[in-house]
Structures are given as structure tokens and as C-alpha cells.
Amino acid sequence: MGIRVICLLLIWVIALPLMASLQSRWAGTWFMQYKPWPHITAIDMKLRIADPTAEMLYPAKLELIYGSFRGEYELLLVKKNEEQLAIGRNKYPVLEEPFGLGPWMMYLNGVLEYQEGEDGTEMVLKRLWLDNFGIFMRGLYDNEFYTNTKVFLRDFMYREDIALRRVDGTPWTHPDTWRIVNTDTIYYGVYDPIVSEGQVLSLTIQDEERYDRDTVTIVHNGNVLADRIPLEQAIALDIITLDSGENYLAFFADNYGDMPPNTANFIIGTPGDSGQLYGFNFSAHANAYATVMVARFQYQPVAGETSQSGAASTSVPDVPRINSQEPPIQKMPTYVKGRRDQRIGQLKASTRTLMMEIRDEQMEDGDIISLEVNGAVITERMEVNRQGRRFGVSLQRGRNRIVFRAENLGRIPPNTAVLIIHADGKEQKFHLSTDFTRNNVLDVVFDKQD
CATH class of the missing domain: 2.60.40 (Immunoglobulin-like)
Incomplete structure (x- = not known):
């Protein structure tokens, strides 16, 4: 009996760090320093990642320091698969001095890919490219004293290899992590919650421009529903079954096709007497050149049962409702x-x-x-x-x-x-x-x- 207890304790001691490692793969502090030449000042980039919501939504804070410039940005990372976190389009500047980076933050898009090497654990940025689409840094020459600083930061975010190494496994904690996921007046990528009277949603996917080899991935509460499917095939997926309580549907742009950006439009219908159609569109201004956007649905099969998370909140932009007074849609396909x-x-x-x-x-x-x-x-x-x-x-x-x-x-x-x-x-x-x-x-x- 004593030997069995000892063996169980040994197994537990060995398994506990492994379990903790799996649970904390992303949360913690990641850092890199970019210094291509010895005689110049380095750019310091630090990314702090919080514990996830629904095992897929990771609030984060990005810090950039270069010479006299300091920038701090809140953003949302969304788990695409076991190896990748997609980067939300919008990075809210908590602090920028002595100037702002403007639309150049859009170049920090794509996914962060988890890699383990001989030198430790890294997250490597895999961008979706935005070449030659007229996105310029505002005020590049407003103050010539900072022009070289701006150009160096711009080129770093635009074209340089970014690989962040884990330096601390402690999750980022801050009151803002709640609003990054739940979205109040600032849109980080998660739309307002929608209450569904029924468990089954309808889904239609359209290409807002033309079929140009755009592909998409869909994840529901951490489970992959569709993986890198072309838009001309994506419409074959037309039913989503909700879990009880909170449901997060993440739509990922895998690429920008032949004609950037990705222009997929996901149209979701809720059942019941108050059924509506809602559009989640990569072509919308708030999602232009985005990597990911998240729809949030709440479903309770039993009246009076409490939700798994907090109450609904308002956000910008509102969930696009298509023909709000239209008759209810069918619960199941005929x-x-x-x-x-x-x-x-x-x-x-x-x-x-x-x-x-x-x-x-x-x-x-x-x-x-x-x-x-x-x-x-x-x-x-x-x-x-x-x-x-x-x-x-x-x-x-x-x-x-x-x-x-x-x-x-x-x-x-x-x-x-x-x-x-x-x-x-x-x-x-x-x-x-x-x-x-x-x-x-x-x-x-x-x-x-x-």
C-alpha cells in the first residue's frame, strides 16, 4: 500500500508541471530586442498575455520602447489552434509619446506561432501582408526631429522578423482584461453578445468581392468547425449548435487571397419568434485587413438558468443586423x-x-x-x-x-x-x-x- 501511494505521488509530482505547462502555454510575459547594428539604440518589444476566457480569448498588452518613444497598447489575441494565436486588428493606445504610430499598428497582424527550440520557447509572428495598399504613417514629417525614429519603428513593424521569447510565466492581470473581452466602448474584435432562443444557428458565408482564393477558419468555444476552407466551399457549413451559456465564434482570415484583403462575410441567423440575421464582415471598416473577429452568442435551454459569464454590454461597432423586422428564420434546414x-x-x-x-x-x-x-x-x-x-x-x-x-x-x-x-x-x-x-x-x- 505504501509503495502504491509513493508511486501515485511521484506520478503527480511529474504530471503537475506538465499540466501547468499546457495550461500556461500562452499566458505570461514575452520579450524581444531588435538591434540590427551595434551603434544604434535597440527597439524593446514586450507582450504581456492574460489568462484566457473560454480557453480561446487572451487579453494582452503590448509595449514598445525605442529611444524617446514609448507606446503601450491593449489588444486581443484569439486561439486559432494549439500552435497559433491570431492578433486582433485594433490595438488601443493606452500611452503613446511623444508621437503616435497611427495605422502602422495594422502591420502587426496575422498569427503568433508557438515554437520550441534549443534556445527556449518563442512566439514567431507570421504576418498577412499589406503591401502597396496606401497605408501610411500620419505625420511622418510633422516634426523632423522624430522622422528617423518613426521610420525605424515603421520598418520594424512592417517587414522585420519578430520572435518573442518567454521571460515570465505569470499571466498579465489588470482590470482592463475584462473589458477587452467583453467590449464596452472600445472594439477589440469581439462583437456585442446576442441572445438566441434556440440552440441551432444557421450560417451562410459570402465573398463580398469575388472568389479570389480567400480561405477562412471557424472556431467555436475552442473547437475547430472549419479549417482553412476556400470561400467557394465554405458555404457547405450551414449549421452551428450552441453550447449552454456563453458561445464565442471566432472567424479567422487565413490569407488575403489574390485581391487583399480577405472579404468573407459570415451571416448568422438565430431561430425562434424573434429570429434575426447578423452579419460579421471582414470588409467592414472596423475589420479591414483584420486577422480575426469574434461573434458572441448566449443560449440558455432552461428558463431562469444563469449565464456562464457576465451581463451583456454595449460596444462599438454594433452587431450588424440584417433587416431587423424580417420574419423569423427556420430553426433547421428543410x-x-x-x-x-x-x-x-x-x-x-x-x-x-x-x-x-x-x-x-x-x-x-x-x-x-x-x-x-x-x-x-x-x-x-x-x-x-x-x-x-x-x-x-x-x-x-x-x-x-x-x-x-x-x-x-x-x-x-x-x-x-x-x-x-x-x-x-x-x-x-x-x-x-x-x-x-x-x-x-x-x-x-x-x-x-x-
């Missing part, structure tokens, strides 16, 4: 003619006649589709080409369902097209991607009063 109906969007129209244009914005590959409105066939087996084809559709009062059905997969699956809607003097674009397992559905609500 199946028509053996195929799943996947909704690509919903809009309102105040005119009875809707003009639609369907064309191929990519390579013509012989895609053929059929179109139904409220169960009536409008066109059957139409080939999609670059010239496009226009239709006038008469709407009935209330909800109208427009269904796009693939009749083949063309030469390059899946069947793809772009849909342009002209209504109420506005133009809206939707990307279609269908196959033999799913149709695309657009819901149009006609609410003109007599």
Missing part, C-alpha cells in the same frame, strides 16, 4: 426534392416587381441552373454565362422564396453564379454555390402597404 435548402440571404422590397440578373463572374464552365419563385418555375435548365440573363419577378405580399437549383456541376464543381438584385433603387449581390445535395434560397419580404 429538404426539397432530396436536397437541402441553404439560405444565402434575406432582404426587404417595397416594390412588387423585383429585377434579378444571373451571370458567371468566373470562368464559364457550363453550369446549368433552374429557378423557382414560390414554387413556380421561372426558368428551367438555363446555362450561366458571362453575358448574364435578367428576369422580372412579381412578388406576393409577405415572404417570397426564390430557389436556385443546380442541374449539373459544370466542368469545375460546384455549380456557381452571381445573383444581382435590383430593388428600391439599390443593387445587392449574392454568390450562388449549388450542387446535387443543396439548393440556394433567397427570401424576399414584400411589405408595401396599400
Whole structure:
């Protein structure tokens, strides 16, 4: 018996440091010094990381010191996988003197990759590049006394290798860590919380420009739902099941495709009588050239059960709500003619006649589709080409369902097209991607009063 106890104690003594190491892989203080030439002053960079929320959101503080310059910035790091933390776009300057760095902080984007080498543990920056997109440091020549200092700092953040080494495993603690995650008046990357009446969310992903090989990753409460999938394939993921309490959905831009930046738009629908559509868009101004953005959903299956975290708060920017007065969406996808109906969007129209244009914005590959409105066939087996084809559709009062059905997969699956809607003097674009397992559905609500 005594030997067994001793063995258990030895196992515990050995396992405890290993467990602590796994739990504290990211939290602590990381430091690097950049000094390419012996005769110049070094740039000191220090990153303090707090304990995570939901094992994925890490509040952090970045410190930069170079000569007379000192900058301190609060930011959010989001766990993408076991080896990488994505860097939030917005770095809030707590202190900057004697000048500010302005938009050049955007170059500290991408992910910090955890690496263990002979010289110790490091986090190495893997940037998403922003070359030649007109992002300049404001006030570079406002005071010529600081010009060289500004240029050196700018070039360091823009192009130099950044590898931070762990110097302390004690997590950063500060009252600001709560608001970095919960977002009050400052947007660090987490949107306002949304209460969902049901457990299942719908998800549609659109490319706001064109399919240019943008890829994305989606993580829900630390679990990877989609890993580096191209946007033209991403819309196959259309259901998210919430956990009880707080749910954090992190959307990661893996790259900027052929036409920077990444322009994925994640449209999420909540079920129930008060169901709404919410957009989380990398093309939005607050997320331009971002690496990550986080949606926050709260779900309680039992009335009166308390949430796992604090109360809702206000933030900037607000969660983009799409057509806030629209009818509730369905809790689960329906199946028509053996195929799943996947909704690509919903809009309102105040005119009875809707003009639609369907064309191929990519390579013509012989895609053929059929179109139904409220169960009536409008066109059957139409080939999609670059010239496009226009239709006038008469709407009935209330909800109208427009269904796009693939009749083949063309030469390059899946069947793809772009849909342009002209209504109420506005133009809206939707990307279609269908196959033999799913149709695309657009819901149009006609609410003109007599």
C-alpha cells in the first residue's frame, strides 16, 4: 500500500508541471530586442498575455520602447489552434509619446506561432501582408526631429522578423482584461453578445468581392468547425449548435487571397419568434485587413438558468443586423426534392416587381441552373454565362422564396453564379454555390402597404 501511494505521488509530482505547462502555454510575459547594428539604440518589444476566457480569448498588452518613444497598447489575441494565436486588428493606445504610430499598428497582424527550440520557447509572428495598399504613417514629417525614429519603428513593424521569447510565466492581470473581452466602448474584435432562443444557428458565408482564393477558419468555444476552407466551399457549413451559456465564434482570415484583403462575410441567423440575421464582415471598416473577429452568442435551454459569464454590454461597432423586422428564420434546414435548402440571404422590397440578373463572374464552365419563385418555375435548365440573363419577378405580399437549383456541376464543381438584385433603387449581390445535395434560397419580404 505504501509503495502504491509513493508511486501515485511521484506520478503527480511529474504530471503537475506538465499540466501547468499546457495550461500556461500562452499566458505570461514575452520579450524581444531588435538591434540590427551595434551603434544604434535597440527597439524593446514586450507582450504581456492574460489568462484566457473560454480557453480561446487572451487579453494582452503590448509595449514598445525605442529611444524617446514609448507606446503601450491593449489588444486581443484569439486561439486559432494549439500552435497559433491570431492578433486582433485594433490595438488601443493606452500611452503613446511623444508621437503616435497611427495605422502602422495594422502591420502587426496575422498569427503568433508557438515554437520550441534549443534556445527556449518563442512566439514567431507570421504576418498577412499589406503591401502597396496606401497605408501610411500620419505625420511622418510633422516634426523632423522624430522622422528617423518613426521610420525605424515603421520598418520594424512592417517587414522585420519578430520572435518573442518567454521571460515570465505569470499571466498579465489588470482590470482592463475584462473589458477587452467583453467590449464596452472600445472594439477589440469581439462583437456585442446576442441572445438566441434556440440552440441551432444557421450560417451562410459570402465573398463580398469575388472568389479570389480567400480561405477562412471557424472556431467555436475552442473547437475547430472549419479549417482553412476556400470561400467557394465554405458555404457547405450551414449549421452551428450552441453550447449552454456563453458561445464565442471566432472567424479567422487565413490569407488575403489574390485581391487583399480577405472579404468573407459570415451571416448568422438565430431561430425562434424573434429570429434575426447578423452579419460579421471582414470588409467592414472596423475589420479591414483584420486577422480575426469574434461573434458572441448566449443560449440558455432552461428558463431562469444563469449565464456562464457576465451581463451583456454595449460596444462599438454594433452587431450588424440584417433587416431587423424580417420574419423569423427556420430553426433547421428543410429538404426539397432530396436536397437541402441553404439560405444565402434575406432582404426587404417595397416594390412588387423585383429585377434579378444571373451571370458567371468566373470562368464559364457550363453550369446549368433552374429557378423557382414560390414554387413556380421561372426558368428551367438555363446555362450561366458571362453575358448574364435578367428576369422580372412579381412578388406576393409577405415572404417570397426564390430557389436556385443546380442541374449539373459544370466542368469545375460546384455549380456557381452571381445573383444581382435590383430593388428600391439599390443593387445587392449574392454568390450562388449549388450542387446535387443543396439548393440556394433567397427570401424576399414584400411589405408595401396599400
